[in-house]
Amino acid sequence: MPEPFSSFTSKVIPLPAENVDTDQIVPARFLKVTDKAGLGEALFRDWRFEADGSLKEPRFVLDEPEMAGRRILIAGDNFGCGSSREHAPWALVAWGVQAVITTSCADIFQGNALKNGLLPIIVDPERLAQLFDLVERDPNVELSVDLESQVVHLPGDEDLPFNVDPFSKLMLLRGTDEMGYLLGKAAEIDAWEAAHPARVDTRPT
Amino acid sequence: MTGQNGNGVTSSTPPRTLVDKIWDDHVVAEGRGAPSVLAVDLHLVHEVTSPQAFTGLRRRGLRVRHPERTVATADHSIPTTPRDLPILDEMAAAQVRQLEDNCREFGVPLHGIGDPNQGIVHVIGPQLGLTQPGMTIVCGDSHTSTHGAFGALAFGIGTSEVEMVLATQCLLQRRPKTYEVAVDGRLAPGVSAKDVILALLARIGVAGGTGHVFEYRGSAIEALSMEQRMTICNMSIEGGARAGLVAPDDTTFEYVAGRPHAPKGADWDAAVERWRALPTDDGAAFDKTIEIDASALEPMVTYGTNPGMGLPISAQVPDPAAAEDDQRRRGLEQALAYMDLLPGQPLLGQKVDVVFIGSCTNGRISDLRLAAAALKGRKVADGVRMMVVPGSDEVKREAEREGLHEVFRAAGADWREAGCSMCIAMNGDQLSPGQYAVSTSNRNFEGRQGKGGRTFLASPLTAAASAVAGAIADPRLLPGIETLAVVGGR
Numbered sequence A: 001m002p003e004p005f006s007s008f009t010s011k012v013i014p015l016p017a018e019n020v021d022t023d024q025i026v027p028a029r030f031l032k033v034t035d036k037a038g039l040g041e042a043l044f045r046d047w048r049f050e051a052d053g054s055l056k057e058p059r060f061v062l063d064e065p066e067m068a069g070r071r072i073l074i075a076g077d078n079f080g081c082g083s084s085r086e087h088a089p090w091a092l093v094a095w096g097v098q099a100v101i102t103t104s105c106a107d108i109f110q111g112n113a114l115k116n117g118l119l120p121i122i123v124d125p126e127r128l129a130q131l132f133d134l135v136e137r138d139p140n141v142e143l144s145v146d147l148e149s150q151v152v153h154l155p156g157d158e159d160l161p162f163n164v165d166p167f168s169k170l171m172l173l174r175g176t177d178e179m180g181y182l183l184g185k186a187a188e189i190d191a192w193e194a195a196h197p198a199r200v201d202t203r204p205t
Numbered sequence B: 001m002t003g004q005n006g007n008g009v010t011s012s013t014p015p016r017t018l019v020d021k022i023w024d025d026h027v028v029a030e031g032r033g034a035p036s037v038l039a040v041d042l043h044l045v046h047e048v049t050s051p052q053a054f055t056g057l058r059r060r061g062l063r064v065r066h067p068e069r070t071v072a073t074a075d076h077s078i079p080t081t082p083r084d085l086p087i088l089d090e091m092a093a094a095q096v097r098q099l100e101d102n103c104r105e106f107g108v109p110l111h112g113i114g115d116p117n118q119g120i121v122h123v124i125g126p127q128l129g130l131t132q133p134g135m136t137i138v139c140g141d142s143h144t145s146t147h148g149a150f151g152a153l154a155f156g157i158g159t160s161e162v163e164m165v166l167a168t169q170c171l172l173q174r175r176p177k178t179y180e181v182a183v184d185g186r187l188a189p190g191v192s193a194k195d196v197i198l199a200l201l202a203r204i205g206v207a208g209g210t211g212h213v214f215e216y217r218g219s220a221i222e223a224l225s226m227e228q229r230m231t232i233c234n235m236s237i238e239g240g241a242r243a244g245l246v247a248p249d250d251t252t253f254e255y256v257a258g259r260p261h262a263p264k265g266a267d268w269d270a271a272v273e274r275w276r277a278l279p280t281d282d283g284a285a286f287d288k289t290i291e292i293d294a295s296a297l298e299p300m301v302t303y304g305t306n307p308g309m310g311l312p313i314s315a316q317v318p319d320p321a322a323a324e325d326d327q328r329r330r331g332l333e334q335a336l337a338y339m340d341l342l343p344g345q346p347l348l349g350q351k352v353d354v355v356f357i358g359s360c361t362n363g364r365i366s367d368l369r370l371a372a373a374a375l376k377g378r379k380v381a382d383g384v385r386m387m388v389v390p391g392s393d394e395v396k397r398e399a400e401r402e403g404l405h406e407v408f409r410a411a412g413a414d415w416r417e418a419g420c421s422m423c424i425a426m427n428g429d430q431l432s433p434g435q436y437a438v439s440t441s442n443r444n445f446e447g448r449q450g451k452g453g454r455t456f457l458a459s460p461l462t463a464a465a466s467a468v469a470g471a472i473a474d475p476r477l478l479p480g481i482e483t484l485a486v487v488g489g490r
Helices: A028-032 A087-095 A107-114 A125-137 A166-174 A178-183 A186-195 B018-026 B051-060 B090-106 B121-127 B142-150 B159-168 B193-204 B226-239 B250-256 B265-276 B326-339 B365-375 B393-401 B404-411 B460-469
Strands: A008-015 A072-075 A099-102 A119-122 A142-146 A151-154 A158-161 B027-029 B036-039 B042-046 B070-073 B136-139 B153-156 B170-173 B177-184 B212-217 B243-246 B288-293 B300-302 B310-312 B354-357 B385-388 B436-439 B454-457
Touching (some): A008 A125, A099 A125, A107 A119, A178 B159, A178 B170, A186 B027, A186 B036, B018 B036, B018 B212, B018 B243, B042 B121, B070 B121, B121 B136, B121 B142, B121 B226, B121 B393, B142 B153, B142 B226, B142 B250, B153 B243, B159 B170, B193 B226, B193 B300, B193 B310, B212 B226, B226 B243, B226 B365, B250 B265, B354 B365, B365 B393, B365 B460, B393 B404, B436 B460
Parallel strands (some): A008 A072, A072 A099, A099 A119, B042 B070, B042 B136, B136 B153, B177 B212, B177 B288, B212 B243, B354 B385, B354 B436, B436 B454
Antiparallel strands (some): A008 A142, A151 A158, B027 B036, B036 B170, B300 B310, B300 B454
């Protein structure tokens, strides 16, 4: 279960690519794990390393020394498209990323991220372009993410408001997960099932 | 909940879409501000996205609420070499063992390695009659959209959600928006379902359907076999839509009838009556609509590194300089650099090293029949490796009953055991860096079929024609193509 999501301030990791798919975030060969440990090392593996294990030259953005410890990723449209693998947000969180600012996330990725304490912050294309410009001008610019108030504080007292699903927001702020909520619906589920016979039986015929 | 009348003719019921009807039928509870609790009829499980979910259940002391509405198979990480050989990859072997242990402990039916019903999860569901119209179906796999071909609301979920469905047989969901994909007209010989979906993706892009569920409609969709419909629904996720559906009709009922888990006798009659009420009512509104003229479609091939980067086979690779904005231009430049293709270069004649026929997109018996028909009496070109991987053990047996494996072998192709294989390339079946493949699978992402490998997505007919030519080739030029009907599969 994730920790309660609190406000934080961080410099940013710029990744100005569109349609970053989950095969890039965690290549499939790292999906043979049976737990969640060690996935930070798999993050963007094939964009970071050559076949012989050496770092790519020029280095992928995550491997630039000044990127260490940064917790906000800024990415192009449709981040996290493709495979449903939850290993993608697991790996981002293991690396230390807590928020992804983009113009849209793929639906399954967005749901997976929110369940793991990773906040997708969806902004319009003009604001995203401004943010990329800001980071280009000042690579060490610091942003503050305030989920409670649903704003990203930019330098110069500028605020960037964002929308978030109210239920997901509550879960994030409490550091709780949806399982408890669903288990709390047991009476409703029992009643529904009593009125709706099973559609299929999967046991061998 | 209303809606017993599928034609929407009661005055109190506004016209509803297929998706609305299935949704309304499965809402267990709605909370203020909270997502709906949605009941799940069928939960499909595989070895890659389930281990952490079962571990979570154990940690919380929970059981599987409905093991008899859950079914598992091993497909992603298993080798496609002969089944009497051990799994050499230690991690894959451990993952498959863990699935077996989890299923035993929690009482979940498993079609594992050696079971005659093993296969790709999205192939065995329909094959066993588990997939039925009007259902909600989920799986920790984005290609769960495949089952939408039966008029089921079927979508991929993450592992946290797998755990929730195991524990409660429910999910927390918000109602999706609807997107009508109207495909009318007649497909030309040599053009098939794969070309329809690649053409849609080329039009709307890989984020075009985000937040939506597709409903594929129109005369061209109605004319398709169930297996062709599955090919289209399968790649809904490639357009950003979690699900894609086709209204159930006589083609659907005929396909489901008599399968092992399909309703029988009076139950069957009652089910068909219920299913006939599912199609979208006249006058129901969609949030978005697109129209596609099927008769204008050519065979399609992708040239880039996402499935939306597709072109008619006779076209040339686009020029990044002509892109509408800087981001698009950079994306296209990166894709062409990865693919080592030049702007303006024709796709036809592009040399290929590997041809892969298989996957949950195009690994069913009718796909193999088409590929075999295109290969019969011909040879795979020198220097080209062709792999044919049936979607399930049953598809393999059926193909062998029909002698298709002899056609593939005589042509010089490799006839394998069932699994996901080179679609996801986590089982050892993979491209070498720099190799080009024509693949009937669903994703051409960088490294998807092996680190450094380059993928052209295409139909089984295009793949087979390209295997013979040793280069991307137009299946419409195959001798006798007019007689190669896009057949169904029973």
